[in-house]
Amino acid sequence: MPVKNYYQQLKAVVCLCLLFAFSLSKAQTIKGDYYQLKIYHYKNAQQESILDAYLQNSYLPALHKKGIKNVGVFKPIDADTADRKIYVLSTFASWKDAEPVNTSASKPPVSNATDKQYVDAAYNQAPYTRIETILLSPFVTRPHLMLPKLTGDKSKRVYELRSYESPTEAYHYSKVKMFNSGETDIFERLGFNPVFYGSVIAGSRMPNLMYLTTFESKQSREEHWNAFNADAQWKGLIAKEEYKNNVSKADILLLYPTSYSDY
Structure with a gap:
C-alpha cells in the first residue's frame, strides 16, 4: 500500500474514533429524570382512607420539600376489588436518590405525628397488603417529566399507563429505538399529552418499558388512538423489519388522578 494512502486511511480512522468518543461523552452527559412508580396494594375502604x-x-409534602414538585397519584378506573391499587409516580435526579425515601429499618422514612394509623398499624390492621416499586431510566429523546396540558374536569381525565415487555434485551432495545426514532414524535404531534417514557431498570417484569399518556376523557382517548392507528408515519414505522416482534406482552391500564395529585 502506498504510504500516502496508508496515512489517509489512518487519518480517517482517527477522525472516526474521535467522533465516536465525542458522541459517547455527549450521551453520558445527558441528564434526565429517573422515575419511580410506587404501587400500594390494598383490599378495603379503610386501608384506602389511611393510604x-x-x-x-x-x-407528597415531604417530597415537595425535597424539591420534587410534581408527584402524580392515580387509581385504576376499573378497579380490581380483590387487589386494589394506588399508583404514585415520582421523579429523582438519579436512581440512587430514590433510596432514602424507600428504605428504613424501623418506620417509613417519610411520616409525621398525624400518621399513627399508618406508622403504628398493628400486624393484623396493616394499611396495605404490600408495596411494589418500579424504577425506570428515561429515554434519551424525552429525558424529563412532561406535565399534561389538560384543561377539562380533573375527575373525568383518563391517564393511560402502558407496559411493553420484550422477549429479549435486544428486542427491548429495538422497541426503545422505535420510540426514539419517531413513535414519541407521533404521540406529541397528535396531542397525546405524554408524561414520561422509561425503561424499567428494577422491577418484576423485565425487559420492559413503560409510558404514560393523558386525555381529557374516555372519548378523547378513543379519538386519539384512532388517529394514531391511521397515521401514515406510524404505518411506515411499524412496517420496518428491524422493529418486528419487539413486544411480547402489552399491558394497558386506565387511571384517574386523585384530588390531591399534582397533575
Missing part, C-alpha cells in the same frame, strides 16, 4: 391520608398529608 390517602398518608400520601396527601405526609408523603
Whole structure:
C-alpha cells in the first residue's frame, strides 16, 4: 500500500474514533429524570382512607420539600376489588436518590405525628397488603417529566399507563429505538399529552418499558388512538423489519388522578 494512502486511511480512522468518543461523552452527559412508580396494594375502604391520608398529608409534602414538585397519584378506573391499587409516580435526579425515601429499618422514612394509623398499624390492621416499586431510566429523546396540558374536569381525565415487555434485551432495545426514532414524535404531534417514557431498570417484569399518556376523557382517548392507528408515519414505522416482534406482552391500564395529585 502506498504510504500516502496508508496515512489517509489512518487519518480517517482517527477522525472516526474521535467522533465516536465525542458522541459517547455527549450521551453520558445527558441528564434526565429517573422515575419511580410506587404501587400500594390494598383490599378495603379503610386501608384506602389511611393510604390517602398518608400520601396527601405526609408523603407528597415531604417530597415537595425535597424539591420534587410534581408527584402524580392515580387509581385504576376499573378497579380490581380483590387487589386494589394506588399508583404514585415520582421523579429523582438519579436512581440512587430514590433510596432514602424507600428504605428504613424501623418506620417509613417519610411520616409525621398525624400518621399513627399508618406508622403504628398493628400486624393484623396493616394499611396495605404490600408495596411494589418500579424504577425506570428515561429515554434519551424525552429525558424529563412532561406535565399534561389538560384543561377539562380533573375527575373525568383518563391517564393511560402502558407496559411493553420484550422477549429479549435486544428486542427491548429495538422497541426503545422505535420510540426514539419517531413513535414519541407521533404521540406529541397528535396531542397525546405524554408524561414520561422509561425503561424499567428494577422491577418484576423485565425487559420492559413503560409510558404514560393523558386525555381529557374516555372519548378523547378513543379519538386519539384512532388517529394514531391511521397515521401514515406510524404505518411506515411499524412496517420496518428491524422493529418486528419487539413486544411480547402489552399491558394497558386506565387511571384517574386523585384530588390531591399534582397533575
